[in-house]
Amino acid sequence: MENLSLTVNGEHITAEINPGTTLQKFLYDNLGLTGTKEGCGEGLCGCCTVRVDGKAVKSCIILALQARGKNVQTIEGLAEGEKLDLLQEAFLDNGAFQCGYCTPGMIMAGKAHLDENPKPSEKDVRHALSGNLCRCTGYHKIVKAILSVDQKKVMDFKK
Amino acid sequence: METNNKYEYIGKSERNVNGIEKVTGAAKYCSDMELSRMLYGKVKRSPYPHARIISIDTSKAKELPGVKVVIVGDEKTCPHRFGAGVADEYVLARDKVLYVGDAVAAVAAETEDIAQDAVDLIEVEYEELEPVFDGDQAFSKNPPAILHEDLKSYKTIRSVPPRFDENRPNVFNYFRIRRNNAEEAFKEADIVLENRFEVAMIHHVQMEPHCGVAKVDGTGRLIVWGTTSKPYGMHKDISESRGMASSAVRVIVPTHVGGAFGGREPKAEQIAASLVLAQKGHPKRPVKMRFTREEQLSTTTTRARYIVEIKTGAKKDGTLVANAMRTILVGGAYAGTGYLTARNGSFGPAANYKIPNFSLDAYGVYTNQRMAGAFRGFGNAETLWGMESNMDMLAEALNIDPLEFRLMNCIDEGDLNAFQEKMHSVGAKECLQAAARDIEWGKKPEKPKEPHLKMGKGIALGNKYSLVPTASACFIKVHPDGLVELRTSTVELGQGSNTIFSQMISEEFKIPVSMVRVLNPDTDITPFDLGTASSRSTFNMGNAIRKACADAKKQLFELAATELGVAEDVLETADSRVFVKDFPEKSLHIKDLFIPMVIGGYTLKEGAEILGKATYYLPGVMPDPETGASERPASFYMFVAQAAEVEVDTQTGKIRVTKMVTANDCGKAINPMMVEGQQDGGVLSMGIGSALLEEVITDNGVMLNPQFADYKIPTTLDCPDCDNYKSAIIETAHREGPWGAKGVGEGTMVSSAPAIANAIYDAIGIRFHEIPITPEKVLRALKEKNQESLG
Numbered sequence: 001m002e003n004l005s006l007t008v009n010g011e012h013i014t015a016e017i018n019p020g021t022t023l024q025k026f027l028y029d030n031l032g033l034t035g036t037k038e039g040c041g042e043g044l045c046g047c048c049t050v051r052v053d054g055k056a057v058k059s060c061i062i063l064a065l066q067a068r069g070k071n072v073q074t075i076e077g078l079a080e081g082e083k084l085d086l087l088q089e090a091f092l093d094n095g096a097f098q099c100g101y102c103t104p105g106m107i108m109a110g111k112a113h114l115d116e117n118p119k120p121s122e123k124d125v126r127h128a129l130s131g132n133l134c135r136c137t138g139y140h141k142i143v144k145a146i147l148s149v150d151q152k153k154v155m156d157f158k159k
Numbered sequence: 160m161e162t163n164n165k166y167e168y169i170g171k172s173e174r175n176v177n178g179i180e181k182v183t184g185a186a187k188y189c190s191d192m193e194l195s196r197m198l199y200g201k202v203k204r205s206p207y208p209h210a211r212i213i214s215i216d217t218s219k220a221k222e223l224p225g226v227k228v229v230i231v232g233d234e235k236t237c238p239h240r241f242g243a244g245v246a247d248e249y250v251l252a253r254d255k256v257l258y259v260g261d262a263v264a265a266v267a268a269e270t271e272d273i274a275q276d277a278v279d280l281i282e283v284e285y286e287e288l289e290p291v292f293d294g295d296q297a298f299s300k301n302p303p304a305i306l307h308e309d310l311k312s313y314k315t316i317r318s319v320p321p322r323f324d325e326n327r328p329n330v331f332n333y334f335r336i337r338r339n340n341a342e343e344a345f346k347e348a349d350i351v352l353e354n355r356f357e358v359a360m361i362h363h364v365q366m367e368p369h370c371g372v373a374k375v376d377g378t379g380r381l382i383v384w385g386t387t388s389k390p391y392g393m394h395k396d397i398s399e400s401r402g403m404a405s406s407a408v409r410v411i412v413p414t415h416v417g418g419a420f421g422g423r424e425p426k427a428e429q430i431a432a433s434l435v436l437a438q439k440g441h442p443k444r445p446v447k448m449r450f451t452r453e454e455q456l457s458t459t460t461t462r463a464r465y466i467v468e469i470k471t472g473a474k475k476d477g478t479l480v481a482n483a484m485r486t487i488l489v490g491g492a493y494a495g496t497g498y499l500t501a502r503n504g505s506f507g508p509a510a511n512y513k514i515p516n517f518s519l520d521a522y523g524v525y526t527n528q529r530m531a532g533a534f535r536g537f538g539n540a541e542t543l544w545g546m547e548s549n550m551d552m553l554a555e556a557l558n559i560d561p562l563e564f565r566l567m568n569c570i571d572e573g574d575l576n577a578f579q580e581k582m583h584s585v586g587a588k589e590c591l592q593a594a595a596r597d598i599e600w601g602k603k604p605e606k607p608k609e610p611h612l613k614m615g616k617g618i619a620l621g622n623k624y625s626l627v628p629t630a631s632a633c634f635i636k637v638h639p640d641g642l643v644e645l646r647t648s649t650v651e652l653g654q655g656s657n658t659i660f661s662q663m664i665s666e667e668f669k670i671p672v673s674m675v676r677v678l679n680p681d682t683d684i685t686p687f688d689l690g691t692a693s694s695r696s697t698f699n700m701g702n703a704i705r706k707a708c709a710d711a712k713k714q715l716f717e718l719a720a721t722e723l724g725v726a727e728d729v730l731e732t733a734d735s736r737v738f739v740k741d742f743p744e745k746s747l748h749i750k751d752l753f754i755p756m757v758i759g760g761y762t763l764k765e766g767a768e769i770l771g772k773a774t775y776y777l778p779g780v781m782p783d784p785e786t787g788a789s790e791r792p793a794s795f796y797m798f799v800a801q802a803a804e805v806e807v808d809t810q811t812g813k814i815r816v817t818k819m820v821t822a823n824d825c826g827k828a829i830n831p832m833m834v835e836g837q838q839d840g841g842v843l844s845m846g847i848g849s850a851l852l853e854e855v856i857t858d859n860g861v862m863l864n865p866q867f868a869d870y871k872i873p874t875t876l877d878c879p880d881c882d883n884y885k886s887a888i889i890e891t892a893h894r895e896g897p898w899g900a901k902g903v904g905e906g907t908m909v910s911s912a913p914a915i916a917n918a919i920y921d922a923i924g925i926r927f928h929e930i931p932i933t934p935e936k937v938l939r940a941l942k943e944k945n946q947e948s949l950g
Contacts, residue, residue, distance in 0.1 A: 033184070034184070034187065034191045035183070035184020035185070035186075036184070037188075037190075037191075037367075039366060039452065040452045040866070040867055041451075041452065042452075042866060042867070042868070044866065044867035044868055045366070045452075045867055047366065074184065075182075075183065075184030076183065076184045076185075078183070079183055084179075084182065084183070088182040088183065091178075091182045092174045092175065092178045092179070092182060093174065094832075095172070095174075095175065095655075095832040095833060095835070095836050097175070097178070097181050097182065097653075098418070098653030098654065098655070098836055098840065099365070099366060099367065099415070099416065099417045099418040099652060099653025100177075100180075100181030100182075100186050100415060100417070100653065101188065101365075101366035101367045101417035101418065102366050103181050103182060104184045107182060122880055122881060123880075125875075126875040126876055126880075127875075127876070129874075129875045130874045130875050130876050131874075132874075132875075133364075133366070133867065133872060133874065134366070134844070135363075135364050135365060135366055135418055135420070135840070135844055135845075135872060136366075136418055136653050136836070136840045136844070137836060137839055137840050137843075137844070138839040138840045138841075138842060138843025138844040138873070138878055139839075139843065139844075139873075139874075139875045139878055140839040140843060140878065140881060140884060141835070141836065141839060142875075143875065143881055144881055147881075
């Protein structure tokens with residue numbers, strides 16, 4: 001067993017874990033953050049995407065210990081209390097999800113990209129999300145939702 | 160995103176009522192369920208496609224610490240076979256295994272890892288038998304293997320029974336249509352084209368893998384949760400396969416299910432139930448059976464390989480005179496809902512065009528692959544792939560524009576289809592015109608940047624029926640605080656049924672969507688529904704909801720009439736109040752109809768609750784067994800036209816869909832944003848995927864690509880850019896539909912593959928007869944074409 005200390009959604013966490021535990025399993029099983037779903041366990045579908053120090057990471061293919069001392073954000077940590085993140089609102093307004101199983105990963109991947117690239121082109125967004133699979137939506141409304149956040153920000157700036 | 164209409168809630172793009180849970184990670188799926196003292200199940204699967212089970216040794220598995228239950232297929236664990244139409248499957252194989260992955264034993268243990276270790280310790284001795292994979296061979300009168308020797312003795316369903324074939328032992332269903340005389344009529348045709356088309360086996364790839372959780376409650380009742388789209392179908396399968404009284408089983412579906420697309424036969428749930436019931440003594444521990452992604456992709460139901468032989472004849476002026484088809488659904492080891500797919504895949508070709516002479520023979524055959532069940536489109540994407548490719552070839556032979564040819568012949572209101580049914584609510588022409596407009600039909604694609612890139616455009620017409628006989632029932636409860644609750648067994652699979660049902664109730668009660676609640680399916684609480692399938696929910700459950708709302712409102716008005724001293728028929732309701740239509744100030748709040756009681760709660764003087772109830776039942780008319788003739792073989796037909804623009808790289812064989820458009824006739828869009836959502840997923844994910852990328856590749860029955868690295872579904876980069884994709888909603892109201900609505904989901908991919916293939920032909924002059932059209936196939940075909948032109 002190994003000691004692990006890290007920050008998850010702003011909360012400092014210490015735990016004793018099996019060193020083979022993936023970050024996804026740690027978040028899902030140990031912390032009960034079931035929004036971070038294991039879709040394939042091979043880093044191929046993106047369902048388990050979380051942010052580690054801001055960057056989008058497929059949490060099923062890194063060990064929890066690799067996040068030691070780092071700042072992890074999951075889908076559960078995105079809203080501020082009742083106030084949803086603009087990207088979450090954009091997903092709701094655009095109908096950018098159906099079954100919802102890939103949605104936490106999509107939103108976290110999209111959020112990580114928007115923070116790095118606040119005014120992305122459609123091509124940027126499509127590339128940033130190309131490792132996140134969705135079977136319901138054909139991605140059309142997901143891409144539109146992410147692009148719409150940028151427009152909202154621009155509008156706020158103009159005000 | 161709003162269509163013209165006079166309603167307050169219908170036709171509006173309301174946000175998804177389950178959306179907040181989904182975007183915040185709060186949504187719980189069956190695979191997220193945890194119960195105290197839960198055990199975890201794993202399955203021992205056959206490595207052979209066809210073999211007799213000689214012996215199973217589970218002793219080592221049972222000795223492994225942490226293992227609680229080990230079961231094999233025997234008289235005790237699985238006394239009866241089950242199946243949607245043909246009871247041909249045991250929960251665990253008893254005598255023979257029929258495909259690679261067939262379940263032979265199962266284990267429940269303290270952890271998934273222990274259960275998997277135990278499964279690996281189970282030793283099974285087999286005697287290998289010759290398998291059959293090929294559809295034509297399986298169909299033959301002397302097939303290399305017969306899967307179900309006792310097929311004729313199997314129990315079959317009474318409603319829409321399957322029809323076997325005396326001479327073909329692997330046929331599990333046969334259906335035929337004969338309208339006038341196609342063979343004679345071909346003599347009158349100026350051009351007759353006969354071709355064979357196939358589609359490869361593909362998988363639904365629902366993002367949530369299949370999962371079942373089972374437990375026994377204190378009274379000994381079996382409770383099963385699952386990822387099913389048909390709670391009552393699963394209820395029947397579980398009780399019948401065990402010979403249990405129907406009332407001894409309770410099925411619950413969580414509010415969130417991670418997609419279905421037809422592919423949710425309840426195998427994981429069945430095994431979970433067996434692992435609970437096999438435990439000795441009391442209390443029995445709950446069991447969760449969650450398939451891994453690899454198990455899901457390699458053992459759960461598929462869209463089968465489909466063989467479509469089609470012969471179509473036309474006059475020089477383009478008038479279609481006759482069409483003859485033979486289709487074979489290459490159906491896997493067990494029939495499942497595939498027994499119905501094999502039959503109902505006929506409906507698309509039967510209702511696309513005005514063809515006075517029509518014959519069709521549709522078969523489903525067993526092969527040594529996993530079960531082929533339902534898949535979005537239910538056989539019609541496959542049969543229309545053949546029909547719409549052949550139509551394009553015919554258009555070229557006649558020297559008529561493919562769009563014009565379709566517009567000339569497409570079926571219209573009042574025309575007879577091949578069942579000799581008079582068509583109603585037909586948007587075929589409008590769909591074709593919208594798709595042609597959006598793809599700029601007739602305008603040449605932009606000149607490609609490089610000479611080795613070739614561009615082309617293609618169009619295709621399709622339709623999807625919804626089945627009969629059909630029934631949906633629901634309860635509408637009006638709470639004292641005015642909230643209206645719907646109890647329905649329709650499953651919210653992501654398609655948005657909870658939202659559109661809420662909008663329907665909002666419209667009936669004139670209350671905001673936030674004042675409506677939809678309960679999740681639970682056979683103890685929510686009444687019968689045939690299933691969340693066949694694009695039937697909006698129409699069938701929608702009609703049941705309208706009727707149940709009327710019933711509940713009648714009860715409300717009876718009570719209010721007494722309170723207000725007026726007649727019932729002058730009353731109306733809005734904003735949780737009941738008022739006199741002509742004097743809205745004469746009103747009362749719904750809560751004032753209830754009597755607050757000492758200690759707490761509210762009561763009515765009689766009648767217990769305001770509880771509306773209704774069934775919408777549409778029996779239809781069973782087609783004549785010889786001719787298929789029927790006045791009502793389906794509930795309704797949804798029409799669709801799609802068009803594609805493609806770029807073919809002649810150096811690499813890679814095809815890029817540069818533009819894609821779809822126009823879908825859904826009767827009336829209750830929620831346009833959600834109709835678009837169905838269109839997007841059907842066209843962009845499944846349409847493009849099935850046409851260009853997806854194939855279950857097998858070797859001697861073993862799936863070689865059961866991971867996302869090798870089974871390719873479209874990513875963001877495979878779909879056209881937002882500006883190059885257009886979806887049009889066509890509203891051809893149906894006289895029986897709620898607010899005119901029909902459905903949408905299944906009609907969304909039935910013409911994608913032929914539209915894309917027709918565009919490829921336009922680009923490079925090569926006609927493909929099988930999907931997916933992969934770069935390898937393109938390069939091979941280009942090479943052959945070059946050699947021909949040289950030689």
